[in-house]
Each structure stands twice: as structure tokens, then as C-alpha cells.
Amino acid sequence: MSRREMMIRGAAVAGGLALLRARAARGADVPGVERPRKGTAAETGTPSGEQTAAPPGEPGRDYTPVVVPDGTTLPWKALNGVKVYHLVAERVRREFAPGFVVECWGYNGQTPGPLIEAVEGDRVRIYVTNRLPEPTSVHWHGITLPNGMDGVSGLNQRAIPPGKTFKYEFTLRQSGTFMYHPHFDEMVQIGMGMQGVFVMHPRGAGAPRVDRDFAIMLNEWTIKPGTNKSDTTEPSDFNVLTFNSKVFPGTGPLVAKLGQRVRIRLANLSALDHHPIHLHGYQFRIAATDGGRIAEQGQWPETTVVVPVGSTRDIEFVADQPGDWALHCHMTHHTMNQMGHRVPIMLGVNTDDLDAKVRQLLPDYMTMGSTGMGEMAQMGMAVPRNSIPMVGGKGPFGPIDMGGMFTVLKVRDGITSFDDPGWYEHPVGTVAELAKADELRADGIRVPTSTTRTGGTR
Numbered sequence: 388m389s390r391r392e393m394m395i396r397g398a399a400v401a402g403g404l405a406l407l408r409a410r411a412a413r414g415a416d417v418p419g420v421e422r423p424r425k426g427t428a429a430e431t432g433t434p435s436g437e438q439t440a441a442p443p444g445e446p447g448r449d450y451t452p453v454v455v456p457d458g459t460t461l462p463w464k465a466l467n468g469v470k471v472y473h474l475v476a477e478r479v480r481r482e483f484a485p486g487f488v489v490e491c492w493g494y495n496g497q498t499p500g501p502l503i504e505a506v507e508g509d510r511v512r513i514y515v516t517n518r519l520p521e522p523t524s525v526h527w528h529g530i531t532l533p534n535g536m537d538g539v540s541g542l543n544q545r546a547i548p549p550g551k552t553f554k555y556e557f558t559l560r561q562s563g564t565f566m567y568h569p570h571f572d573e574m575v576q577i578g579m580g581m582q583g584v585f586v587m588h589p590r591g592a593g594a595p596r597v598d599r600d601f602a603i604m605l606n607e608w609t610i611k612p613g614t615n616k617s618d619t620t621e622p623s624d625f626n627v628l629t630f631n632s633k634v635f636p637g638t639g640p641l642v643a644k645l646g647q648r649v650r651i652r653l654a655n656l657s658a659l660d661h662h663p664i665h666l667h668g669y670q671f672r673i674a675a676t677d678g679g680r681i682a683e684q685g686q687w688p689e690t691t692v693v694v695p696v697g698s699t700r701d702i703e704f705v706a707d708q709p710g711d712w713a714l715h716c717h718m719t720h721h722t723m724n725q726m727g728h729r730v731p732i733m734l735g736v737n738t739d740d741l742d743a744k745v746r747q748l749l750p751d752y753m754t755m756g757s758t759g760m761g762e763m764a765q766m767g768m769a770v771p772r773n774s775i776p777m778v779g780g781k782g783p784f785g786p787i788d789m790g791g792m793f794t795v796l797k798v799r800d801g802i803t804s805f806d807d808p809g810w811y812e813h814p815v816g817t818v819a820e821l822a823k824a825d826e827l828r829a830d831g832i833r834v835p836t837s838t839t840r841t842g843g844t845r
């Protein structure tokens with residue numbers, strides 16, 4: 388390039404930026420039109436949008452670290468004012484629940500990959516080593532950064548070949564809950580478990596500090612009973628629905644002390660499904676998405692939050708009610724494990740005759756589900772090797788009929804550690820129980836004798 392060309396190009400860039408700045412300034416004067424986002428070219432006046440980083444934020448001083456149930460946080464070191472991380476994309480063996488082991492792909496021995504945690508203003512350098520049999524890349528979902536750091540193979544960068552290490556570097560200009568995942572062979576790689584949460588804590592103003600801050604990644608898998616791999620090309624037949632790549636009873640509880648401020652960061656990188664995540668016993672506020680913090684006047688109360696594919700939601704509340712509170716996806720198929728899908732529903736069918744006939748061929752045959760499916764949790768049915776029965780685990784009062792996307796928020800008074808405190812001990816007289824005959828009589832309750840009543844008649 389000649390000196391003259393260089394000057395012309397330089398002038399064009401400067402001119403372009405001046406124009407952008409002028410537009411931005413005009414935009415700021417128009418009601419409803421916001422300023423350019425922090426750290427973008429239009430805001431900083433540099434083509435990459437980069438500007439000086441702040442000194443690396445420290446846990447404890449600048450933020451309360453996020454807790455990842457059944458997961459970990461990626462370690463980092465500060466070198467000359469830059470936080471340096473190392474992600475290794477590789478094959479991972481993950482026990483989704485006791486006795487149910489799945490061959491996955493992930494990062495640093497885990498799926499989801501370890502949580503990346505940093506502070507607004509931090510400069511981060513993230514090395515990514517590819518130990519997979521095919522190329523990969525990492526996209527930093529929802530994060531403002533130079534275009535060449537965005538991680539879409541072919542569009543923003545060369546894919547990372549197997550055995551090679553790439554370097555990503557950018558300055559964090561936001562705070563909130565974001566994600567990372569590959570943008571190469573997305574259907575297979577994300578479906579095999581390559582996904583992670585990226586949390587940026589605010590520096591100064593931003594989300595209020597909470598006492599317990601949890602992160603849960605939602606995913607769905609197609610793992611035929613008796614196999615150990617997800618059929619990632621099967622587009623809709625998901626039978627294993629996970630919180631942090633665990634299914635109940637493999638999911639660890641979320642433990643909080645009575646009165647603590649709690650945030651749960653939910654991130655969804657499922658292939659197909661939006662998950663309505665429901666918390667019992669509480670009303671929470673939807674306080675943030677991966678698009679940013681919702682202004683307090685704009686937050687609304689909810690009991691269920693839909694987390695769409697490719698987005699995050701932060702919910703916040705005060706843990707003011709002690710107990711064991713269910714936290715689960717409200718799609719009923721998503722709290723069923725493998726064996727609960729695609730079985731014929733026999734509700735209300737008298738199967739005695741059928742069973743007798745089939746037993747002539749198969750001596751152990753028994754039709755399932757003629758009084759509903761709940762019984763199956765109690766039967767302790769044999770399942771193929773490396774599989775889980777359709778429903779969950781044992782609770783203090785008997786079987787819990789939910790599996791999959793199910794865990795428990797355990798709120799306790801006077802705990803000194805956040806280890807699993809066991810089941811809640813209810814104050815006397817606060818558990819639903821069998822009604823006594825004299826109670827029924829006293830309150831004038833007549834129990835119907837027939838099992839079916841036709842609607843609209845008496």
C-alpha cells in the first residue's frame with residue numbers, strides 16, 4: 388500500500404468514525420433512541436471498539452463468586468493487568484445420575500464447561516485448545532467484542548484445527564449472564580455438551596450484590612436406553628433433560644440460609660426447547676437477560692420463567708421461607724427420564740385379559756400405566772444397563788415422580804455450611820396428612836364412593 392493510499396484509508400476511517408459519533412450524539416437527543424453501547428466503535432472512537440481495561444476484578448472484593456451446582460469455575464491468573472484463562476475442548480465422560488454415564492464433549496473435563504467469571508472492565512485473554520477429532524471455535528454469546536473475536540468459524544475466524552490452540556482477547560464492557568459455545572458443527576458439538584456460562588459481575592453500578600448466586604445450564608439429549616451417547620442428529624426425540632448435565636436424582640440441591648438474597652442464572656443451549664422453569668414456594672423477579680439488566684420498574688413478578696433457546700434469564704428473590712422447594716421445568720416430559728417417553732399410555736384400560744394372553748408368550752409380561760405412570764417409581768423395575776428409569780428418586784415421604792430437569796432449593800435457618808443439609812424437618816402440624824374420620828364429619832365432608840363422575844350432573 389502506498390503512503391498516499393494509507394493516508395486516504397486513514398482519513399476514511401477517521402471520517403467514518405466522526406460520522407458515527409455525530410449520529411450517536413444526535414441519537415442521544417432523540418427520546419427513545421439510546422446511546423451506542425459501551426465499548427463499541429461508535430462509542431469509543433476506535434475501529435475495534437477497544438479501550439483501556441480496568442485492573443483485574445477480585446473475588447470477595449469486587450464480587451461474590453457464583454456457585455455452580457455440580458460444576459466448577461474456570462481458574463485464571465492475572466498477568467500484566469490481563470486475566471488469562473485456558474479452555475480445553477475435549478471428550479468428557481459425565482455421570483448424569485448414579486449409574487448413568489454418558490460419553491460427551493465439553494471443556495476441561497466437564498459438561499457444561501467450567502463457568503467463566505470476570506468483572507466488567509476486565510481484559511480477558513482466553514486460550515482455547517482443541518483436543519477434539521474435528522475443528523471447533525468458541526463464540527462468546529451476548530458479549531460486546533471486536534468482530535474478529537466473535538468466534539463464528541468461517542465468518543469471523545479460521546476454525547481451530549484439532550491439536551491447535553487459538554487465542555481470544557477482549558475487554559469486558561457489560562455485566563450479567565452470558566454463554567460460550569462452539570460455532571463449528573453446532574448441532575453435534577453443542578448437542579454433545581459443549582456449552583458454558585460466562586458471568587460478568589458489575590464494577591460499580593449494576594446488579595445488586597446477592598448472598599447466593601447460582602448458575603444452571605439447561606440442555607436436552609437423545610440417549611436411547613442402554614446406550615451411552617446422544618444422537619445429536621435426532622431433532623426432536625429428547626429423552627434426557629438436564630440441569631448442568633445432570634438429571635434428578637443426580638442433580639445437587641441449591642442451598643441457602645433463611646433470609647439470604649438469592650439469584651439463579653438460567654442459561655439455555657438446548658437444541659430445540661424453551662424451558663419454563665418453575666420455583667415452588669416463591670415469587671421471584673425476572674431481573675436480567677443476556678441482553679442486560681432490566682430496570683427495576685420494568686421487572687415483573689413470576690413463579691415460572693421461560694428460558695428461550697439461546698438466551699439467559701436471571702431470577703432474584705429473598706429466601707424467606709424455609710423448606711425443600713422444588714425447582715423444575717414445567718414441561719412434564721422434561722421431568723421424565725429415559726424410560727418414560729414413547730410408552731403407550733394405558734390409563735383406564737383393564738389389562739388383566741391382555742396380560743394373561745401375552746404371558747403365554749412372555750411369562751414376565753405386565754402392562755404398565757393402567758392406573759397412571761406414578762406407580763413405576765415404586766416398582767423398582769429393572770432397566771437396561773447404563774439407563775435410568777423414567778422417574779426420579781426417593782424423598783422423605785416416598786418416591787419423587789420427577790426426574791430430568793428437577794432439583795431442590797433447600798432454605799434453612801441457622802446453617803453454618805452450604806453442604807446438603809438433608810431433608811427439611813417440618814414443624815409439627817405443617818405436613819399434609821390423612822384426614823381423620825371425625826375431622827371429615829365435623830367439617831361436613833362427604834367422600835364420593837363412585838370413581839367416575841360425569842361432568843355437569845349431580
Ligand SMILES: [Cu+2]
Nearest residue numbers: 662716718721
Ligand atoms: Cu423443559
